[in-house]
Amino acid sequence: MKTFTAYVEQDPETGLYIGIVPGIPGAHTQGATLDELQRNLKEVLELCLEEYEEPSENLPKFVGLQQIEIAA
Numbered sequence: 001m002k003t004f005t006a007y008v009e010q011d012p013e014t015g016l017y018i019g020i021v022p023g024i025p026g027a028h029t030q031g032a033t034l035d036e037l038q039r040n041l042k043e044v045l046e047l048c049l050e051e052y053e054e055p056s057e058n059l060p061k062f063v064g065l066q067q068i069e070i071a072a
Helices: 034-049
Strands: 007-010 017-020 028-031
Touching: 017 034, 028 034
Parallel strands: none
Antiparallel strands: 007 017, 017 028
C-alpha cells in the first residue's frame, strides 16, 4: 500500500472541496464533502497509476509546499 499527499482547498463560490495530488498528472478531483473528496481522489489515483508500469519506481517525488509572500 502506498500513501499520497493531497493539496485540498475549498471553492468559495460553490463550497466544493478540490483535491490535487502533486506530481501525478491527472490526479485532481472535487467533492461536496471531505469524505466524498477522499473517495474521489482514491478512485482517480488508481486510474492515474494504471499508466505507470512500475508505480513505486517511476512516480515523481513530491517534495513539499512553499508559501510565497508578495506585496499586494
